[in-house]
Amino acid sequence: MSSLALYDTLSRTINPFVPIKNGSASIYLCGATVQAPPHIGHIRSGVNFDILRRWMTKSGYAVTFIRNVTDIDDKILHKAHEENLPWWALAMKYERAFSDAYAALNVLPPTYEPRATGHITQMIELMTTLIENGAAYAPGNGDVYLEVRKLNSYLTLSRQKLDDLLLADDAAETFKKDPRDFALWKGAKAGEPSWPTPWGDGRPGWHLECSAMAYAYLGESFDIHGGGLDLIFPHHENEIAQSEAAGYVFAKSWMHNAWVTTSGEKMSKSLGNSLQVMQLLKKVRGIELRWYLGSAHYRSMLEFSQAALDESATAFRRIESFLNRATEILGHQPNPQHSQAFTEAMNDDLAVPLALALVAESLRLGNSAVTSGDKKVIETSANEIRGALEILGCDPFDPAFGLSHGGDVTAALDGTIALALTQRAAARERKDFAASDAIRDGLSALGITIEDTPQGPRWSISRMEER
């Protein structure tokens, strides 16, 4: 039996996962800066790390999963001004939008979801330590900077050299000792929200909150720190810099998910609304969108297209259809199981695409078994497929996705359709195919699909009426 191995951005190699605390896993994922509605790139990160979490949990680890919300930063203040809302109202509005999107895609809520503004105390403590250490300085204008030249090491994650970096636009910043120093804390400008500190009123810089909150909930050292590729520099480098300068070990390994791209390019907000999660959920169901986002390997770019999404949804419906049929035949829902091959695929740095090939194989065997009536094979296939879908967070029987139709309604509908099907059967019996097809077409127009099977006709609700 293989054991879990994961790619580590720091070493750029796949290593066996060895938890700091036996039987446990601690994960910190950089969540959203809540300044706009989530697009599928944001949510892909959530889905990828949710798959990691589910697999680790299934593998027996007690997983503590922290995903933060950054609810104060430059962009939030800017957007709040644009939308003519208090900054906190804007942040909450989009925090809810993210929560809704996570829920729609069955991304499990984190163990805890700390907000930056709820951890000002911890940030001040961290800055105090850094200033006492001599690692940080407060030039007197309310800002606090980390002095990067004094660090023992810096930029190890992105493997860059300090002097090779292009200078930021604010390089002329007179209060910095070195233009590469970065702000832990920003002194308050007029009209901006602020919190009191020993160095003046101000607000958090972008990076400080993650170091403070990771320390607060996971301690000086934890197993995995995750986020999107674009966070490697500067965000994660600066988290490392702050945390190590404060004397923490910080993250043992780093995982980064790749982007969703369009036409080869990273998604940007200029693309408009079309790739927002809620927009896409008008076209496909949450479970289908999740299937699509989770289907590529987390370290590979996922090239978005509407056609690819549609195809992916079609493929998923085939799988779902088999599970429904298997449930009817078996008389009970499949019991999730994992084959050796599936386990090995997932243990190999979450080789989801390989796992999906196994699902496809099981599906083919299962469908053949439906034709031949081999219940044993139907059950095995269905169990393994459901087991895989469960880990991918795409189990169609998971109540998180909501039942497709309520029990009472289904019963009533079932009776109604049964009446129509009785009429159709009678028409077919007397070879009046015009009449029987008229019934089928009529039901079809109402969104009810009829299929004739050796066990008799079965009906289902066609899903994509909105398309």
Add this chain to the structure above:
RNA sequence: GGUCGGGUGGCCGAGAGGCGAGGCUCAGGACUGCAAAUCCUGCUACACGGGUUCAAAUCCCGUCCCGACCUCCA
């Protein structure tokens, strides 16, 4: 300038020296009153040019193209 990813069949998407990943689409077949569903068969690809090797999508050298980050970013 520095750092880092890519280019795989009609489309999506794995793999990383040798046994055709897989899916979707399309075409043909089986089944069917017809559909639908399902199964079977077919479509034998790895940017370009060299090289190494018994063997290269995979390694090496060179070239072209695309993208990302460099203190706003999933």
